[in-house]
Amino acid sequence: MKEIKQFQTESRELLNLVINSIYSNKDVFLREIISNASDALDKYKYLALTDKKYPSREYEIWIELDKENKTLTITDNGIGMDKDELVDDLGTIAKSGSKEFISKLKSAKDQKETINIIGQFGVGFYSAYMVAKNIEVYTKKENGKGYKFESDGQESYSIEEDKSITDTGTKIVIHLKDDSEEFEYSQYLDEYVIEELIKKYSNYIRYPIKMNVTSKEPKKDADGKVIENEYNEVVETKTLNSMVPLWKKNRSEVKDEDLNAFYKEQFSDYEDPLSSMFLKVDGLICYNALVYIPSHIPADLYSDSYEKGLDLYAKSVFIQKNCKTLIPDYLKFVKGLVDSDDLSLNVSREILQNDARLNKIRDSIEKKVLSTLKDLMEKDEEKYNKFFENYGTFLKFGIYSTYGGKKEDLQDLLIYNNLNSDKMITLKSYVERMDKDQKYIYYACGKTLESIRLLPQLESYKKKGIDVLLLKDNIDEFALMMMRDYDGKQFKNISSETSEELTPDEKSKIDTLVSENKEILDNIKEALKDEVSEVTFTNKLVDAPVCLSSKDGVSMNMEEVMDQSPETSGKIKSRKVLEINPESKLFEMLKTLKDDKENIDTCAKILYSEALLLQGYDVKDKTEFVKNINELMIKLGQK
Numbered sequence: 001m002k003e004i005k006q007f008q009t010e011s012r013e014l015l016n017l018v019i020n021s022i023y024s025n026k027d028v029f030l031r032e033i034i035s036n037a038s039d040a041l042d043k044y045k046y047l048a049l050t051d052k053k054y055p056s057r058e059y060e061i062w063i064e065l066d067k068e069n070k071t072l073t074i075t076d077n078g079i080g081m082d083k084d085e086l087v088d089d090l091g092t093i094a095k096s097g098s099k100e101f102i103s104k105l106k107s108a109k110d111q112k113e114t115i116n117i118i119g120q121f122g123v124g125f126y127s128a129y130m131v132a133k134n135i136e137v138y139t140k141k142e143n144g145k146g147y148k149f150e151s152d153g154q155e156s157y158s159i160e161e162d163k164s165i166t167d168t169g170t171k172i173v174i175h176l177k178d179d180s181e182e183f184e185y186s187q188y189l190d191e192y193v194i195e196e197l198i199k200k201y202s203n204y205i206r207y208p209i210k211m212n213v214t215s216k217e218p219k220k221d222a223d224g225k226v227i228e229n230e231y232n233e234v235v236e237t238k239t240l241n242s243m244v245p246l247w248k249k250n251r252s253e254v255k256d257e258d259l260n261a262f263y264k265e266q267f268s269d270y271e272d273p274l275s276s277m278f279l280k281v282d283g284l285i286c287y288n289a290l291v292y293i294p295s296h297i298p299a300d301l302y303s304d305s306y307e308k309g310l311d312l313y314a315k316s317v318f319i320q321k322n323c324k325t326l327i328p329d330y331l332k333f334v335k336g337l338v339d340s341d342d343l344s345l346n347v348s349r350e351i352l353q354n355d356a357r358l359n360k361i362r363d364s365i366e367k368k369v370l371s372t373l374k375d376l377m378e379k380d381e382e383k384y385n386k387f388f389e390n391y392g393t394f395l396k397f398g399i400y401s402t403y404g405g406k407k408e409d410l411q412d413l414l415i416y417n418n419l420n421s422d423k424m425i426t427l428k429s430y431v432e433r434m435d436k437d438q439k440y441i442y443y444a445c446g447k448t449l450e451s452i453r454l455l456p457q458l459e460s461y462k463k464k465g466i467d468v469l470l471l472k473d474n475i476d477e478f479a480l481m482m483m484r485d486y487d488g489k490q491f492k493n494i495s496s497e498t499s500e501e502l503t504p505d506e507k508s509k510i511d512t513l514v515s516e517n518k519e520i521l522d523n524i525k526e527a528l529k530d531e532v533s534e535v536t537f538t539n540k541l542v543d544a545p546v547c548l549s550s551k552d553g554v555s556m557n558m559e560e561v562m563d564q565s566p567e568t569s570g571k572i573k574s575r576k577v578l579e580i581n582p583e584s585k586l587f588e589m590l591k592t593l594k595d596d597k598e599n600i601d602t603c604a605k606i607l608y609s610e611a612l613l614l615q616g617y618d619v620k621d622k623t624e625f626v627k628n629i630n631e632l633m634i635k636l637g638q639k
C-alpha cells in the first residue's frame with residue numbers, strides 16, 4: 001500500500017532554502033548523489049568482508065541518461081535502505097540540529113558560506129531537487145523487501161513496497177526540470193557533461209562509476225576502407241573515474257592541485273585547504289594518510305554536534321568516519337583520513353578506541369601536523385597568521401587541557417599581539433628582546449586589543465618601553481598559568497599586584513606614603529569594603545589616578561571568564577587591590593577631604609567604578625554610580 005507522508009515543517013523550510021538557495025553551482029548535486037552511493041557501497045563491502053550472510057560482488061555505480069524521458073538515473077549495488085531508513089534518512093532532512101542549521105543558513109554571509117554549511121550538515125540527497133522536479137528512489141537491502149520512495153520535494157513523499165525490485169542496492173531516478181531561460185537542465189543528459197562532472201568531482205571514488213557512452217566510428221565499406229563523412233554510432237561501457245585512492249599513489253605522482261581537489265570533494269569544502277599533508281609511513285605500523293588544515297573554521301566546529309577525527313580505512317576499505325582516536329582534542333579542526341594495511345577489517349569500534357596501533361598513528365600524525373605548522377610559521381608568516389587567527393585558541397587549549405603537558409610541543413607555535421609592535425610575535429622573540437634586568441614576561445588581558453591598550457596599568461610600561469603581550473582570548477591567561485614560564489622567565493599580569501617588583505627605595509617611599517595617609521586610606525577601604533581587599537599606592541600609573549590590581553593568582557580577567565560558564569560561575573573571586581597614583585591631582589584633592597567621611601565615600605565609589613570601566617569591566621550598580629556623580633555636580637553648583 002502506498003503511504004503518503006508530510007515532510008516536517010523544519011524539513012520543508014530547509015528544502016525550500018536548499019532548492020531556491022543561492023547555490024549557483026547546481027552541478028554539485030551529482031557529487032552528492034555519487035558520494036551517497038559510494039558510502040552505501042562502503043557499508044555493504046564492509047559487511048561482505050565481515051559477515052558471511054552478505055555475498056561479495058562487483059561493486060559499482062551506474063549512470064544512465066534518458067533523453068526521451070529526461071531522466072538521469074544513478075544506481076549502486078550497495079547496502080540499500082529498508083522502510084524505516086527511507087523515512088528516517090530521506091524523509092527527514094538534516095536530522096541532527098536542523099534548527100541550528102536553518103538559522104545558520106539564513107545568516108550565511110555569502111553563497112560560499114551557504115554551500116559550505118549545506119555540505120557540512122548533509123542535505124546531500126536533497127540537493128538533487130535543485131535540478132529535479134521529481135525523484136524516485138528504488139531500494140532494497142540484502143534479504144529485505146524492495147521499496148519505492150517518491151517525492152517532488154515540496155510538501156510530502158510517498159513510500160510503497162515494490163515487489164519488482166530484485167537487486168540489493170539503490171536506484172535514484174531524477175526527473176529533470178524543464179529548461180528555462182535561467183537554466184538549461186537538459187545539459188545533464190549530455191554524456192560529455194556528465195563525464196566532465198565525474199572527473200571534476202568524483203574522480204577518486206574508489207568504485208567504478210560506469211556509463212554507456214556513445215561514440216562515432218567512421219563507416220567502412222565491404223573492403224574495409226573508410227567511407228568519408230559517414231559514421232556508425234558505437235555504444236561502449238566506460239568507467240568515468242580514475243578510482244585509485246589518491247593516498248595510495250606515490251607522492252611524486254600527486255600534484256598539489258590533486259590533493260586540494262580531493263580535500264574539497266571528500267570534506268565538502270569550497271575552499272582549498274590551508275595546508276595539505278601526504279604521509280606514507282613504513283614503521284612498526286605502516287599507514288598512508290592525507291591530513292588537511294581547512295582554510296577557514298569548519299562552520300559547525302563550535303557546535304556540540306561536531307565530530308572530530310580522521311576517517312579510517314583498513315586495506316583501503318572504509319571502516320569508520322571521524323575516528324576520534326586518530327587526532328588529539330586540541331587538533332579537532334584537522335580533517336583527513338588514514339589507511340593502514342596492518343589493521344584487520346574486523347576491528348570493532350570499541351576496540352578501536354583503545355587500540356595501541358591507532359594511538360601510535362595519532363602520535364605520529366600529531367607530530368607531523370606540528371612540524372608542518374612550524375615550517376609554515378618560518379616560511380610564510382602571512383599564512384601562519386591566518387592559521388593562528390582561526391585556530392590559535394586550540395593550540396592554547398592544548399596546553400591548558402594537558403595541564404602544561406604539551407607545553408614543550410606547542411609553546412613555540414604561539415604568537416601574540418604586543419604593545420611595542422603591530423606584528424604578532426613569538427615568546428622566543430619577546431624573550432630575546434627583553435632587557436637584561438627584566439625578570440618577567442609581562443602580559444595584559446582584555447576583551448579587545450583597543451580596550452587592552454587603554455589599560456591605565458600600561459602607562460608606565462609604555463613610558464619605559466617595556467613590551468607587554470596583549471591577550472584577548474578567554475583561554476590565554478589560563479594557558480599561561482599552565483605553562484608557568486617560558487625559557488625560565490615567569491609570566492606576569494600587569495594587572496596583578498606588583499609590590500615584589502619594587503626596588504628597596506621605591507618600597508620605602510610607598511611605605512612612608514601609606515603611613516602618612518593611613519586615615520584616608522582606611523576611609524576609602526571602609527567605603528569599598530565589599531569590593532576590594534586592600535587600598536594602597538602605586539608608582540606604575542602616569543596619568544590615571546587609580547587602577548585595580550589583583551592579588552594571589554586569580555586575576556579579575558580570570559574571574560570574569562569563569563563567571564561566563566555555568567559550572568564555574570561565582571566560584572572563584574579575585575582579591576582586588578585599589579591602587580592610587582600619589583602623584584595625581586585627584587589624590588591631592590582626596591587629601592584635602594581628610595576625615596570628611598561622606599565625601600570620601602562618594603569619591604571612593606566613583607574612583608572604583610572608574611577603574612572598572614577603564615579596565616574594560618562593567619560597573620555593577622549603574623544607578624548608584626550615576627547618583628554619586630550627580631551628587632558631586634550638585635555640590636559643585638552649591639559652592
Ligand code: ADP
Nearest residue numbers: 036037040080081089090122123124125126170
Ligand atoms: P548524508 O549523506 O550527508 O547523510 P543525505 O541526505 O545525502 O545526507 O543522505 C541521508 C541518508 O540517506 C544517508 O546518510 C544514507 O543513510 C541514506 N542514503 C542516501 N543515499 C543512499 C544510497 N544510495 N544507498 C543507501 N543509503 C542512502
